[in-house]
Amino acid sequence: MKKIEAIIRKSKFEDIRDAxxxxxxxxxxxxxxxxxxxEKEGHVYRGITYSTSEIQRRYLSIVVSDSFVxxxxxxxxxxxxxxxxxDGKIFVLPVDEAYRIRTGEKGNKSLN
Amino acid sequence: xxxxxxxxNNVWMMVCTFLVFFMHMGFAFLESGLTRQKNTINILFKxxxxxxxxxxxxxxxxxxxxxPGFEDGDMGILKFAGFGITAPEGGMDFGYADGGYTWWxxxxxxxxxxxxxxxxxxxxxxxxIKLSSFMLFAILYxxxxxPIVGSWKWGGGFLDGLGFYDFAGSTLVHSVGGxxxxxxxxxxxxxxxxxxxxxxxxxxxxxxxxxxAAGVLILWLGWFGFNGGSVLSAxxxxxxxxxxxTCLAAAAGGVSAAFFASLLYKNYDITxxxxxxxxxxxxxxxxxxxxxxxxxxxxGLFAGILVVLGISFIEKLKLDDxxxxxxxxxxxxxxxxxxxGCFGDLASFDQFVTQLAGVGIIGAFCVISSFxxxxxxxxxxxxxxxxxxxxxxxxxxxxxxxxxxxxxLNQL
Numbered sequence: 001m002k003k004i005e006a007i008i009r010k011s012k013f014e015d016i017r018d019a020x021x022x023x024x025x026x027x028x029x030x031x032x033x034x035x036x037x038x039e040k041e042g043h044v045y046r047g048i049t050y051s052t053s054e055i056q057r058r059y060l061s062i063v064v065s066d067s068f069v070x071x072x073x074x075x076x077x078x079x080x081x082x083x084x085x086x087d088g089k090i091f092v093l094p095v096d097e098a099y100r101i102r103t104g105e106k107g108n109k110s111l112n
Numbered sequence: 113x114x115x116x117x118x119x120x121n122n123v124w125m126m127v128c129t130f131l132v133f134f135m136h137m138g139f140a141f142l143e144s145g146l147t148r149q150k151n152t153i154n155i156l157f158k159x160x161x162x163x164x165x166x167x168x169x170x171x172x173x174x175x176x177x178x179x180p181g182f183e184d185g186d187m188g189i190l191k192f193a194g195f196g197i198t199a200p201e202g203g204m205d206f207g208y209a210d211g212g213y214t215w216w217x218x219x220x221x222x223x224x225x226x227x228x229x230x231x232x233x234x235x236x237x238x239x240x241i242k243l244s245s246f247m248l249f250a251i252l253y254x255x256x257x258x259p260i261v262g263s264w265k266w267g268g269g270f271l272d273g274l275g276f277y278d279f280a281g282s283t284l285v286h287s288v289g290g291x292x293x294x295x296x297x298x299x300x301x302x303x304x305x306x307x308x309x310x311x312x313x314x315x316x317x318x319x320x321x322x323x324x325a326a327g328v329l330i331l332w333l334g335w336f337g338f339n340g341g342s343v344l345s346a347x348x349x350x351x352x353x354x355x356x357x358t359c360l361a362a363a364a365g366g367v368s369a370a371f372f373a374s375l376l377y378k379n380y381d382i383t384x385x386x387x388x389x390x391x392x393x394x395x396x397x398x399x400x401x402x403x404x405x406x407x408x409x410x411x412g413l414f415a416g417i418l419v420v421l422g423i424s425f426i427e428k429l430k431l432d433d434x435x436x437x438x439x440x441x442x443x444x445x446x447x448x449x450x451x452x453g454c455f456g457d458l459a460s461f462d463q464f465v466t467q468l469a470g471v472g473i474i475g476a477f478c479v480i481s482s483f484x485x486x487x488x489x490x491x492x493x494x495x496x497x498x499x500x501x502x503x504x505x506x507x508x509x510x511x512x513x514x515x516x517x518x519x520x521l522n523q524l
Binding site: 048 | 313314315317376377378379381420423424436
């Protein structure tokens with residue numbers, strides 16, 4: 001089992017969600033995050049131009065069985081890339097064990 | 113017949129009283145919207161303080177200081193008609209104000225006006241003034257400075273004798289508040305982070321522009337009462353003309369500020385649109401009953417440009433006015449007062465000079481008294497919160513409260 005964490009553009013969320021569903025990754029969690037990066041966003045307020053390096057992104061957390069790892073990553077990359085700086089990153093982490101709380105099942109069976 | 117006329121006029125004047133009251137909601141919305149989330153409770157508290165205490169002070173002495181009953185031609189400067197309010201004999205009769213309103217309506221309408229001067233200050237000094245200092249200053253300013261200045265013109269004092277004209281208060285209300293805002297901002301210093309090491313202005317964006325926009329539209333609505341009620345009766349010709357000039361100036365002010373700012377800064381800034389509308393309203397206020405539609409549009413167009421230039425000029429002076437109160441109320445207030453000498457029924461060189469004199473005399477009095485009052489307040493309570501309190505936000509450090517305790521934003 002692996003945990004796949006992906007930082008993605010918010011504007012790409014729907015595309016990535018649909019791509020994940022297409023490869024039968026149906027369960028995941030996400031939250032909105034603010035990060036600091038090289039990219040600068042230009043703003044103007046009352047005649048003052050300023051830029052902020054604070055970037056709004058969405059963070060996905062997906063736990064999958066080993067056989068799903070490659071296609072999950074491919075789905076995110078294929079659907080999430082715009083070829084511009086700031087498309088985000090994917091991290092893959094080992095997961096020791098997983099349980100379904102309702103039944104107490106563990107391992108791959110608990111994931112779907 | 114007289115009773116019917118008095119009743120009709122009095123109802124209109126009470127409607128205008130409601131509208132001027134409603135402006136306090138506009139100010140509360142505008143000021144909280146254009147400042148940061150961490151200072152929202154503080155702004156609202158100040159706005160509540162100003163309308164409540166302002167009304168009480170006006171009842172205790174302000175009204176009688178502002179309308180002390182100067183005799184015709186005695187060029188009054190200071191007179192006090194005593195504490196408290198008691199309707200005079202005949203105060204409810206047709207004879208009191210040529211059937212325009214009753215004495216009670218008179219008090220309440222003027223009372224709603226009085227508090228606005230201090231509310232103008234509250235936005236400019238936001239996010240760093242100590243609450244106790246603001247409250248003390250507001251009491252003294254609404255209790256003494258505003259009514260004394262008001263008595264010189266509306267109370268029948270020496271400026272009235274000189275022929276100075278200020279229909280609904282471009283100078284008497286808006287500049288009086290604006291001068292105090294200017295001195296307050298100067299004495300307080302800028303908010304932490306407003307200017308960088310090199311002294312260049314930085315943006316500290318307001319946290320709720322929809323709220324601020326609602327505030328501006330509410331203020332515009334309130335102005336129907338502010339100017340419409342300043343006719344002091346429901347006179348059909350004057351009230352309807354006044355509402356037309358008021359709205360045209362507001363519209364022209366908004367349009368010119370928005371498009372002038374977009375040329376200057378290459379973006380469409382809603383806050384400039386908002387301030388432009390207010391600038392137009394403040395500009396027409398001195399002569400709303402004297403202007404033709406064309407005059408009022410010209411006054412508004414010019415006011416909108418003044419607002420945009422004023423905001424950037426004030427920042428060049430290293431003064432930090434979070435809501436643009438100085439540009440809107442002081443600069444456009446002066447412009448509107450002088451415009452009475454340039455446009456409309458009274459336009460003449462002599463009138464312009466009289467207007468200029470009025471602006472100068474009232475300006476000097478407000479600047480000096482603001483300095484004195486703020487020095488007194490500084491000596492008693494200190495003016496500014498500590499650096500730590502300011503960074504934490506006044507909501508937590510002054511009130512131990514949060515404006516949006518459970519609120520999370522789902523940003524796109």
